Amino acid sequence: MSTLIDRRKVVDWLGIAPFMIFAVMFLILPTLYLVTGAFFTPDGQFTFKNVADLAHPSILSAYWISIKVSVASSIGGAVIGFFLAWAITLGGLPSWIRSGLLTFSGVASNFAGVPLAFAFIATLGRTGLVTVLLRDIFGFNLYSTGFNLLSFFGLTITYMFFQIPLMVLILTPALDGMKKEWREASEILGASNWQYWRMVALPILWPSVMGTTLLLFANAFGAIATAYALTGASLNIVPILLYAQIRGDVLHNPNLGYALALGMIVITGASNVLYIWLRSRAERWQK
Amino acid sequence: MKTNRLLAWIALAIGVIYFVVPLLGTFEFSLRMRRGEYSFDAYQSVFSDMQFRETFGYSMMMALLTIIFGMLLIVPTAYWVRLRLPQIRPVIEFITLLPLVIPAIVIVFGYLRLYNSSSWLPLTNSTSGTNALLMLSYVTLALPYMYRAVDTAMRAIDVATLTEAAESLGAKWPTIMFRCIFPNVMSGVLSGAFITFAIVMGEFTMAALLNRPAFGPYLQLVGANKAYEPSALAIIAFAITWISMGLLQLVSRFSKTAPRKA
Numbered sequence: 001m002s003t004l005i006d007r008r009k010v011v012d013w014l015g016i017a018p019f020m021i022f023a024v025m026f027l028i029l030p031t032l033y034l035v036t037g038a039f040f041t042p043d044g045q046f047t048f049k050n051v052a053d054l055a056h057p058s059i060l061s062a063y064w065i066s067i068k069v070s071v072a073s074s075i076g077g078a079v080i081g082f083f084l085a086w087a088i089t090l091g092g093l094p095s096w097i098r099s100g101l102l103t104f105s106g107v108a109s110n111f112a113g114v115p116l117a118f119a120f121i122a123t124l125g126r127t128g129l130v131t132v133l134l135r136d137i138f139g140f141n142l143y144s145t146g147f148n149l150l151s152f153f154g155l156t157i158t159y160m161f162f163q164i165p166l167m168v169l170i171l172t173p174a175l176d177g178m179k180k181e182w183r184e185a186s187e188i189l190g191a192s193n194w195q196y197w198r199m200v201a202l203p204i205l206w207p208s209v210m211g212t213t214l215l216l217f218a219n220a221f222g223a224i225a226t227a228y229a230l231t232g233a234s235l236n237i238v239p240i241l242l243y244a245q246i247r248g249d250v251l252h253n254p255n256l257g258y259a260l261a262l263g264m265i266v267i268t269g270a271s272n273v274l275y276i277w278l279r280s281r282a283e284r285w286q287k
Numbered sequence: 288m289k290t291n292r293l294l295a296w297i298a299l300a301i302g303v304i305y306f307v308v309p310l311l312g313t314f315e316f317s318l319r320m321r322r323g324e325y326s327f328d329a330y331q332s333v334f335s336d337m338q339f340r341e342t343f344g345y346s347m348m349m350a351l352l353t354i355i356f357g358m359l360l361i362v363p364t365a366y367w368v369r370l371r372l373p374q375i376r377p378v379i380e381f382i383t384l385l386p387l388v389i390p391a392i393v394i395v396f397g398y399l400r401l402y403n404s405s406s407w408l409p410l411t412n413s414t415s416g417t418n419a420l421l422m423l424s425y426v427t428l429a430l431p432y433m434y435r436a437v438d439t440a441m442r443a444i445d446v447a448t449l450t451e452a453a454e455s456l457g458a459k460w461p462t463i464m465f466r467c468i469f470p471n472v473m474s475g476v477l478s479g480a481f482i483t484f485a486i487v488m489g490e491f492t493m494a495a496l497l498n499r500p501a502f503g504p505y506l507q508l509v510g511a512n513k514a515y516e517p518s519a520l521a522i523i524a525f526a527i528t529w530i531s532m533g534l535l536q537l538v539s540r541f542s543k544t545a546p547r548k549a
Contacts, residue, residue: 015367016379022360023382026423027430030397031389037400080305083298091295101302107532108306110482111525113489114506118521121510123312130312161309164302222390225491225503229510239392246396246496261393272388 035265037258050259058236059251063263066221066238069152073159074216080160081167082209088168089175102172105165112162117229120158124149150231158226163216170215174208174282211278218268218275238264310525317518329519336516338505346494346502349418350487353425354480357433360426362476365437366468369446383434386427395424395493417497424493429486433479440475474538481535485528 041047054060088098123130126143134140148154178201186196224239233244238260244250245257318325320332333339368376386394398420402410410416426433449471453463469476494501506524510517 012367012371015371016364016375019360019364019379022423022426023385026398026427027382027385027389027394030394030401033401034393034397080298080302084302087295087298087302090291091298092292093295093299097299101299103532103536104306106535107525107529110485110489110532111528114491114503114510115489115521115524118506118510118517119309119313119525122316122518122521123309128312129315130308161305164305218388222392224390224392225489225507228491229507232511239390242392242396243492243496246392246399257396261396264390264393265388268390269388 031265034258034261037255038262040255042253042255050253050255051262053253053256054259054263059241059260062236062238062241065152065236067267069155069159069237070217070220072152072156073163073220074213076156077160077163077167077216078209078213081164081212082171084164085168085171085175089172090178101168105168107165109162109165109169112223113225114229116158116161117226120149120154120161121230124154124157150235155227155230155235155237158230159220159223163220166216166219167212170212171208174205178204205282207278207282211275211282214271214275214278218271221268221271222264310522313518313521313525317515317522320515329515330523333516333519333523339520342500342502342505345500346488346490349422349425349501350484352422353429353487354483356422357426357429357483358437358476358479361430361433361437361479362469362472363464365434365441366446366464369438369441370450380434383430386430391424391428391490392492392496394427395496398424399496411497417499421493421497421499421501424497425483425487425490428490428493429479429483432482432486436479436482437472437475440472444471477538478535481531481538485531488527489524 038050039046039048041049054063084101087093088101120128122128124142125131131142134142149158182200182204183196186200191199222239224243227235227237228240228243231240233240241250242257242260242264245260249257251257251260317329318327320326320328364379368379399411400406402408402416402420404412410420446468449467450463453467458467488502489506490501491503491507495504495507506517506520509520
């Protein structure tokens with residue numbers, strides 16, 4: 001009898017074997033290889049030197065710029081995305097606007113990478129549409145103000161093009177979950193609109209908002225194609241540094257590359273763990 | 288409430304300006320190739336470029352293979368987990384979400400170290416091996432979207448009853464899989480497929496680092512060397528994404544009405 005049960009169990013687990021083999025070989029092992037590699041010298045000695053070497057000024061500044069761009073574009077995307085999501089759920093706009101904006105968000109959040117960089121060069125580059133219009137109509141030279149598309153600010157604006165739609169897509173269901181009764185109850189108790197938002201709506205919404213912002217952060221932090229197409233290898237952000245390292249040992253220590261990758265995983269991993277935790281808090285209200 | 292609606296319109300206006308201006312800018316720029324007048328010269332130049340056709344074709348092929356392989360991997364897994372191993376669903380879900388946590392560039396870096404020519408499985412040694420590795424890396428990238436789409440579709444059908452019915456009629460597992468399960472989760476398969484298509488067509492990092500002649504690296508190359516063609520390509524890429532997402536919407540609308548009829 002016991003052998004029968006065992007055989008069934010074996011068959012059960014064999015059923016997901018192909019998936020597990022795939023996941024281990026093409027997702028888990030490659031990552032583990034880099035993570036462990038970060039703690040060894042090229043000839044196999046255990047060391048913390050690679051991780052300590054991340055403190056090199058050029059690497060630290062790469063992390064710092066990456067973090068700044070990711071924070072700025074995720075907060076910018078979150079704020080604008082929040083108001084857009086609010087406008088289509090609670091703002092009393094016609095319903096076709098809602099479905100139109102959601103469809104568009106689906107497209108725009110997938111419209112990242114190289115073409116997005118082209119779009120912003122054609123718009124805000126030196127001969128871009130907006131740059132030229134500002135110059136010809138308002139006599140305002142954007143580039144004399146120190147603005148440069150290939151800088152922190154330019155990169156942030158470009159990233160926000162895919163950050164805003166992602167925020168809209170994730171936050172719209174959360175705003176849909178706001179119950180009318182809460183608003184009515186607070187109004188009956190004499191709360192003003194501002195008080196309702198400050199004491200009822202925002203406390204309910206903040207885990208969703210914060211969580212999504214963290215997701216946007218990780219999203220921007222790992223992005224490389226847009227930045228690479230925009231600036232070539234000239235902008236010193238972590239993904240580009242890692243790209244250059246993979247292409248040809250620019251750090252003169254292959255295992256330092258592993259440490260660089262480890263740092264990225266730690267940062268995106270931490271923001272995702274926080275996201276999952278916040279989402280579980282947010283779901284209490286979305287029954 | 289009136290001020291509310293006004294604010295909503297203002298928010299919408301800001302959003303629309305943010306989204307539309309770069310697209311208009313790109314389109315306008317793509318028409319500027321001929322001096323002094325608008326023309327579609329840039330598009331003509333793009334379409335007549337042999338490399339455009341080759342890389343586009345290559346990425347299309349890759350997207351198709353990714354979708355086929357990915358679905359053959361994910362549909363049976365999602366089915367099996369629902370039928371026999373519901374207790375490990377959280378684990379599978381966690382694994383499928385990992386590609387959102389680990390940046391693509393890190394994953395491909397790991398591949399290059401694990402499967403290089405002097406490793407235990409030298410996939411990058413041959414062209415077909417590298418192609419296979421690229422295809423598998425695309426499956427990894429698409430995993431979160433594919434799995435969710437399929438799993439959602441599977442929620443709508445009663446997997447256990449379907450299987451029992453098929454088994455009692457004498458069906459073997461290939462029949463169950465391909466004549467019962469696949470047709471019933473077609474909406475999920477298709478929506479996963481369209482997202483995958485959009486992702487693969489524009490993907491840059493993995494193809495570039497594996498040195499494959501895909502559409503993404505070609506876009507980057509054109510961007511670095513030409514003036515007007517990149518905008519035309521951006522418009523084309525946007526249209527591709529738009530078409531995939533439009534088809535996805537269409538499919539999901541159909542699937543919403545389908546179970547009610549049954």
